[in-house]
Amino acid sequence: MFNSIKLVLLLSVVYLCRAAEEDVLDLTDSDFSSVLSQHDTALVMFYAPWCGHCKRLKPEYALAAGILKGDDPPVTLAKVDCTEGGKSTCEQYSVSGYPTLKIFRKGDNSQEYNGPRESNGIVKFMRAQVGPSSKELNSVADYEAILNKDDVVLVGFFEKESDLKGEFLKAADKLREQVNFAHTSAKEVLDKAGYKNDVVLYRPKRLHNKFEESSVKYEGEPSSYSFKAFIQEHSHGLVGVRQKDNVQDFTGPLVVAFYDVDYVKNPKGTNYWRNRVLKVAKDNKEVTFAVSDKNEFTHELNEYGIDFGKRDKPVVAGKDADGNKFVMEKEFSIDNLAEFAKDLLAGNLEPFVKSEAVPENNDGPVKVAVGKNFKELVTDSGRDALIEFYAPWCGHCQKLAPIWDELGEKLKNEAVDIVKIDATANDWPKSQYDVSGFPTIYWKPADGSKPSRYNGGRSLDDFVKYVAEHSSKELGSFDRKGNAKDEL
Numbered sequence: 001m002f003n004s005i006k007l008v009l010l011l012s013v014v015y016l017c018r019a020a021e022e023d024v025l026d027l028t029d030s031d032f033s034s035v036l037s038q039h040d041t042a043l044v045m046f047y048a049p050w051c052g053h054c055k056r057l058k059p060e061y062a063l064a065a066g067i068l069k070g071d072d073p074p075v076t077l078a079k080v081d082c083t084e085g086g087k088s089t090c091e092q093y094s095v096s097g098y099p100t101l102k103i104f105r106k107g108d109n110s111q112e113y114n115g116p117r118e119s120n121g122i123v124k125f126m127r128a129q130v131g132p133s134s135k136e137l138n139s140v141a142d143y144e145a146i147l148n149k150d151d152v153v154l155v156g157f158f159e160k161e162s163d164l165k166g167e168f169l170k171a172a173d174k175l176r177e178q179v180n181f182a183h184t185s186a187k188e189v190l191d192k193a194g195y196k197n198d199v200v201l202y203r204p205k206r207l208h209n210k211f212e213e214s215s216v217k218y219e220g221e222p223s224s225y226s227f228k229a230f231i232q233e234h235s236h237g238l239v240g241v242r243q244k245d246n247v248q249d250f251t252g253p254l255v256v257a258f259y260d261v262d263y264v265k266n267p268k269g270t271n272y273w274r275n276r277v278l279k280v281a282k283d284n285k286e287v288t289f290a291v292s293d294k295n296e297f298t299h300e301l302n303e304y305g306i307d308f309g310k311r312d313k314p315v316v317a318g319k320d321a322d323g324n325k326f327v328m329e330k331e332f333s334i335d336n337l338a339e340f341a342k343d344l345l346a347g348n349l350e351p352f353v354k355s356e357a358v359p360e361n362n363d364g365p366v367k368v369a370v371g372k373n374f375k376e377l378v379t380d381s382g383r384d385a386l387i388e389f390y391a392p393w394c395g396h397c398q399k400l401a402p403i404w405d406e407l408g409e410k411l412k413n414e415a416v417d418i419v420k421i422d423a424t425a426n427d428w429p430k431s432q433y434d435v436s437g438f439p440t441i442y443w444k445p446a447d448g449s450k451p452s453r454y455n456g457g458r459s460l461d462d463f464v465k466y467v468a469e470h471s472s473k474e475l476g477s478f479d480r481k482g483n484a485k486d487e488l
Helices: 001-020 032-036 051-069 087-092 117-125 141-145 163-175 187-193 226-236 268-283 298-303 334-346 372-378 397-411 461-469
Strands: 025-027 042-047 076-081 100-105 109-114 134-136 153-158 178-185 197-202 214-219 239-241 252-257 288-293 315-319 325-327 367-368 383-392 416-422 442-445
Touching: 025 397, 032 076, 042 051, 051 076, 051 117, 051 334, 087 226, 087 252, 134 141, 134 163, 141 153, 141 178, 153 187, 163 178, 163 197, 187 315, 197 239, 214 239, 239 268, 252 268, 268 288, 288 397, 315 334, 367 372, 367 397, 372 416, 383 397, 383 461, 397 461
Parallel strands: 025 076, 042 076, 134 178, 153 178, 239 288, 252 288, 367 416, 383 416
Antiparallel strands: 042 100, 100 109, 153 197, 197 214, 252 315, 315 325, 383 442
């Protein structure tokens, strides 16, 4: 019986996945132009089957396609295989990397897609591409309908033409991909809302609570820049729902409660815990508070060394303004959360550092940095250092490894350290070292000034010449051009 249920569930998942895939148009050179010309707005993914980023995007893309096809007007999502039937089309649109996404209108290439790459973000971004940038509200029914949307909406109430209205509509054109805009001059709507020449931000109903107002009136000078700042400050309220498509909105000092956040299946349970975070947030406005779904942010929890397991209560983690990470060790409670937030702000907490074990012997020509010794070995060493941030699975890193070892051997008697760190298993000062791919190499001067990214060649001679040129003191074995000094 149990196995039968598992089989039914498995088949259901397979069916849903296939159904979602079918919502994405599969286009080739032969039908690309003719099919797209029939659609007012379409997003096209140009991809290669072997591309890892494409494989990760495809299920999110398919989910978005299933949602957007039911919109009025609909938004179409399509894909083109650049290695098979779509080679000529990909060349026509100068596709040089995968995946590349472009927005088409009536078959014409309108713009590059630079939005989120997960389903919710894709949906939000593409919905903003359809229709006017600000929806006109002609009746109370229109007004009430837009407030029932599960999104933030900025509404302009204009009894007459004004500078405020002009700047509001300009802001809508510029910011339509970030938030919903609507405006009205209808008397019945103005009377219902109680505004005449105002702009008001309304938060979605799921965020309404007794600790703060559900709407905020704009009080600044009319300009696109100030509207943007106003939206960023007030959209999420005291405790935002932090998701993959909006993580950039939440900056340190930041405190996040992780638990089962689900406003579709369990809104009551979701708000039960969020309300407790709100009680703390209302008295600690110097800290940004948020809740995040534990399943959506499993990777982030791992970065904090947290195993959620079968816990009944939220787990709490945070970051300070410098990006240092902290974990609340005590069980979740309002008092413990308040104490954690205040200690984080005051700098009284010990940062959590993801780290492999510190090597017992680190006297080799290439120094091994880990999270726990990075400060001592690199930051505070008082020596020049060339640091490689690598991933064990990275082919380019594997190719570089013997050259890096040879470099360490060649410079082992110089006042410069050749260092490597496994960036998948250790933390480092990310505000100083921005690592977005592997291998990434940085030069850290002995005087402690800002590290600089190395963008040169990757031969042994390339590295020697770079170190010789940039070292704080001239090397003993090489001149400033990297030429070996004659032995006396």
